[in-house]
Amino acid sequence: MLSLTPKKVSERSAIKINPAKTCQPVGAMYAALGVHKCMPHSHGSQGCCSFHRMYLTRHFKEPAIASSSSFTEGASVFGGGSNLKTSAKNIFDIYKPDIIAVHTTCLSETIGDDIGSIIQDIDIPEGKYMVHTNTPSYVGSHVTGFTNMVSGFIKYLSVKSAVKNGKLAVFPGFVNPGDMREMKRILNYLKVPFTMLPDTSGVCDAPMTGSYEMYPKGGTKIEDIKKLGECELSLALGEMTSEESANELKRKCGVPYKALPLPIGIEATDEFVMQLSRFSSTEVPYDLEEERGQLVDIMLDAHPYYHNKSVAIYGDPDTVLGIAAFALELGMVPKYLVTGTPGIIFEQKAKELFSKYGVENYIAKAAGDLFELHQWIKNDPVDLLIGGTHGKYIARAENIPLVRAGFPIIDRYVHSYLPIVGYKGAIRLVELILNAIMDKQDAECNEEDMEMVM
Ligand code: SF4
Numbered sequence: 117m118l119s120l121t122p123k124k125v126s127e128r129s130a131i132k133i134n135p136a137k138t139c140q141p142v143g144a145m146y147a148a149l150g151v152h153k154c155m156p157h158s159h160g161s162q163g164c165c166s167f168h169r170m171y172l173t174r175h176f177k178e179p180a181i182a183s184s185s186s187f188t189e190g191a192s193v194f195g196g197g198s199n200l201k202t203s204a205k206n207i208f209d210i211y212k213p214d215i216i217a218v219h220t221t222c223l224s225e226t227i228g229d230d231i232g233s234i235i236q237d238i239d240i241p242e243g244k245y246m247v248h249t250n251t252p253s254y255v256g257s258h259v260t261g262f263t264n265m266v267s268g269f270i271k272y273l274s275v276k277s278a279v280k281n282g283k284l285a286v287f288p289g290f291v292n293p294g295d296m297r298e299m300k301r302i303l304n305y306l307k308v309p310f311t312m313l314p315d316t317s318g319v320c321d322a323p324m325t326g327s328y329e330m331y332p333k334g335g336t337k338i339e340d341i342k343k344l345g346e347c348e349l350s351l352a353l354g355e356m357t358s359e360e361s362a363n364e365l366k367r368k369c370g371v372p373y374k375a376l377p378l379p380i381g382i383e384a385t386d387e388f389v390m391q392l393s394r395f396s397s398t399e400v401p402y403d404l405e406e407e408r409g410q411l412v413d414i415m416l417d418a419h420p421y422y423h424n425k426s427v428a429i430y431g432d433p434d435t436v437l438g439i440a441a442f443a444l445e446l447g448m449v450p451k452y453l454v455t456g457t458p459g460i461i462f463e464q465k466a467k468e469l470f471s472k473y474g475v476e477n478y479i480a481k482a483a484g485d486l487f488e489l490h491q492w493i494k495n496d497p498v499d500l501l502i503g504g505t506h507g508k509y510i511a512r513a514e515n516i517p518l519v520r521a522g523f524p525i526i527d528r529y530v531h532s533y534l535p536i537v538g539y540k541g542a543i544r545l546v547e548l549i550l551n552a553i554m555d556k557q558d559a560e561c562n563e564e565d566m567e568m569v570m
Pocket of ligand 1: 141164167253
């Protein structure tokens, strides 16, 4: 397995191998699915759209609807304006969404289609909407596309208002519907009135009812996006994913924002909870304190099994940093952090985190790939891998247990329904980490060392 990956690391400037990211439109499509009765629309050739739908479907094991402008060679040369106009008419006529959210592909970006102007020329039916964002795939990653699409909704729909509605705008970051549900549960515990954008719960984890619903019950309502401008404050969860969208709301509607890390692990969840408690002037309820106490109890109970274990974490920047912070709280040693998403801020944040814990021997790399991560592991192995499915080849090649967390996980089921955020999510992460480490111990220890009680 991966036997052609050499141990010797050589500087690469042009070749990426086994990247830890995908392209912008995937994130834009996911963000658009988090708006109620929205049809994500890919302005470019059809292959991109098929690939991106497939990518999301493989992760969520759910339908991921989207339409395409289906460029041909002609549109690629002369522009895709008429393709988008025809698409809009067909989509509103046939699929009847309330809103079409257009994103772009490399092709339409390279030829420079002016989507804003094209949309102005489209005869949008009464009461329906069309918004857009530019998602050039040669910039950033799927995380950038997610951010851009969320900002696109705000740019088009949110309205500045002098009258405040007492609500909190919540940007949850690039997380699973299970995480969004957990965030909402905590928001409700703290009695915070809020609007979450996007909200893919009830869409990407919709129940089986026996009849196919193209637009399931979930998703942020258009009316609520319009009223984001009336919010008192917005909370950007995951600074590298959400801060730009919160900033867009501030620029357009004057809503101040606070950026926090994704609430993964104890300290980050505490910060989230305390922020909500301050916002709603509500005491933290006992139920949440109990969950926190259970988490601490579990961490103490199982401490000998994960203490000092080294771990490599890869995936999206906010998720990787969140898991790394929790690994440090557990007493583990996060040795390698890799995100495919470019941005020096990832490395700076990692540096701050590690210096807080006095850890020096680590590597944190943005715009990295799994090929290089594998090379580092060959030279100096780790006890555990945490990340998406693409790391399973390294796990097998080096006989390292893999905990699946983040995006994409395309070789397992159920994961997207369950959180890794909040105290409950942290309890789940501890269980996943422990099971991976203990299963390996059971499988490989000498017969006389096999323990019934662990
Ligand atoms: S990189 Fe460009 S061509 Fe490839 S799938 Fe993404 S948008 Fe399409």
